[in-house]
Amino acid sequence: MIKKLFPIAMVALTIASCGGNAQNNAPNATKCDQNAAADCCNASSQVSDYKFLDAKEKAFDGFTVYWLKDNDGERKFPFDLFGNVADDIKKEVNMPDGMPSSISAYLIKTNGKNILFDAGLGQKANGQLLNELSKVGVTPEQVDYVYITHFHGDHIGGMLTPEGEKVFTKAEVYVSRLEKESDLGKGEQAVKMSEKYADKLHIFNFGDRLPEDVLAIDAVGHTPGHTAFKKGNLLIVGDLMHAMALQLPHPEYCANFDGDKEKAVASRKRILEYAKQNGLIMSGMHLPY
Template sequence: MSFRVQRAIAPLAFALLASQPLLAAPAPTPAGATGFRLGTLQLFALRDMDNVVPNDGSVFGVGVPKPEVSKVLQQAHAPTDRISLSVDALLVRMPGHVVLLDTGLGPKIGGSLMASLAAAHVRPEDVTDILITHSHGDHVGGLATRDGALAFPKATIRMSATEWSYMQAKGSKALVETIRAKVQPFKPGAEVVPGITSVPLPGHTPGHSGYEIRSGNARLLDIGDSAHSSIISLARPDWTIEYDGNGAQGRANRKALLAKLAADHERIFAPHFPYPGVGFVEKTGEGSYRWAPALPR
C-alpha cells in the first residue's frame, strides 16, 4: 500500500515530515526482509514504508514543464500522474557487529522497520551499530520508539560530524536529546566499522554520506539519497529535486556518482528505489542511465 504526503519529506528539517497533512490515510506497508550474500557477509534489505508523490512539479523536475517529466515516466511504462518511492533500510551481519544503515520513518509515522527486522530474526537489542546517511526524518525517525525512548538501546549511532551538527541545528530537538549520548560522529571518508567505509556525498544535506561495504572482492555502496526515483533521477540526473538542500550541489553529486557507478559496475543499495533496492546503474546515453535490479547470486 502507498501513502501520499503533501510536499512529502522536507529537505531542511526532521520535524516537518511528521507535521505534514496526509492526502490519504496511510496504510501499513507489509514487512519485508530480503536476504542476500556479499562475499562472506549476510545482508538484508528491510522494508519500512512506501511513499507516493504527485507529478506536479513540486518535487521532481522542479522548473521543468510537467509534460517533459510525464514523458520520462511514460517511456518507463510508469504512471504519469505520480512518482512512487520506497523507504527502506539495510542490515549487515558481520563478526562482532550487527549493523543497521538508516532507520526509516519510525513508529509515529507507521513504519514497518521493526517488523522487517523481526522477519530477519534480529531484535532491537541485537543491533550494535547504526549508520546514518543523513538526518531527514525518513532515515532517522526509527531511532526512537513511539514514546520517545531509544529504539536500539545497545547501538552506537554513527553519522558524519557535519551531519550531526546539521541535525542539532535543524532536526527534531526531542530526537537529538534522545540519541545524543549514543552518537559518535566521524570524519568524511572514515572506516566506521570494519569493512564499511563512509563516502562523502554532500548536496542532499551538508553531511550526507554513502557507505561502501566490502567483503573480499565483493562490494556494495549504499547511496543514501543521492538519487530518489529509479526512473527520473537516473534518466535526468540534471533535473532539480526539491528534497535537496543544495540543488546545484545535489545535481553535481548525482551526475558524478551515477557516471562512476555505471563505469565501475558497482552494485548499490538505493533506499528509495523499488524494494529491495539492490542492483546496478547502467548508462543509456550521454548523461542518462537506467536501473537494473539485481540481487547477488
C-alpha cells in the same frame, strides 16, 4: 540475484550527462547543472550501465544485506516534486500516475554484527522497520551499529520510541560531522535523538572507515552532511535519488527535498559514475522496492 529494474524501453535512454540540453528541458536545474559539470562524467551512460539491489536479501563476499521496507503499502512521487519537468521527459519516463519510490532502511549482517543503515519513519508514523527487522531474526537490542545517512525524519524517526526513548539500546550510532554541525543537526528531532544516544554517538568525516570496514562517502547536497556508505561491492546511496525512473536517466533533476540543488546534482552524477566505474550494486532509501 541482481537484474535490471527498468523496462526494456528505459535501457535505450541515454543519460543527459553534462548539461547539454538541460537548460531547455529543466529550467529549475540549470544553475546546478552548470556547476555540476566539473564533477561529471565525459562519456554518456546508459541506464543499463548501473546495477541495483533488487532482492530482499543478498549475500555478498563476507556479508549479507537485507532490504527493510519501512513504508506501509505503495509509495509514488509525482513529477511536480521535481520542479518543471519538460513534457518530452515526462513522456519518455511514461509514468503519469507517479514514479515508484519507497522509504527503506538496510541491515548488514557480518562477522556476528548487525549494522543498520537509517531507522525509517518510526512507529508513530507507522514505520514498519521493527517488523521487518524481526522477520530477519533481529531484535532492536541486537543492532550493534546504526549508520545514519542524514537527519531527515524518514531516516531518524525510528531511532526513538513514541515515548521518546532509545529503540536500539545497545547500538553505537554514527553520523557525519557536517550533518551534526549543520542547522539540521540543531533541529528538534536530531537534537532529541542525539541527546538520547549521547554516550553512543560517534562523528565521522568523509573518507573514514567505520567499524566492519564500511567506507563513508561524501554525498552532500540533499542535506549538508548527506552520506553514502560502501561495503565491498554494495553502495548504499541514501537519498541520492527520490524517483529513480526520472533521476537515473536525468540526474540533473532535483527533488524539492534537496537542500542544495547544485551540490545534490554534482553528488548524484559523481556517485553514479563511481558506481558504474567500479561495478557497484547500489541500493537507496527511496528506490522502488
